[in-house]
Amino acid sequence: MSTPGTTLQWIECEVPGCWIEVHVSEEAVAAKCWRCCMGQIEHLRKKEGDYLHSVAPAEIRRVRKRAGLSQKVLAFKLNISSSDVSQAERGTVAEPKKKLIDWVLARQKKKKAA
Structure with a gap:
């Protein structure tokens, strides 16, 4: 469920198979790029713990789950050998x-x- 006053958008990244997750609310705009941008996040919120949860479409949610990515926007896994x-x-x-x-x-x- 999305918090009142927030919007979630998915924007196609220039890297094939990568998506940019964008949250817009009254307090902040946040963007997260999965995979190619190392899962780094830039946002204007004061506290990261305050950050919105993903309300991604079911298909993308399934892809992320298969890839071992958490449904929380701030959580991600990196495979470095x-x-x-x-x-x-x-x-x-x-x-x-x-x-x-x-x-x-x-x-x-x-x-x-x-």
Whole structure:
């Protein structure tokens, strides 16, 4: 169910098979790109915990479930193998994938430090 005053839209990304999920409400506009943009999110809300849940169409919801993606907008899974990490360290991985690996490793370091 969508919260009163909110709208959910799906916009096709320029990467085939990727969707951009956009929420618009009185307080914020939020966008999330699945897959190609590393699941990063930009929004104007004060607290992430306050963020809207997905009310995606059933078909996209099924695709996301099959891909292991949570129905919550802020939750997502990334599959990074140790060989991906070693390739990134050697500089033999494509740039978009390297950014993804660097981002995942930075998040892991923050969690370990906490």
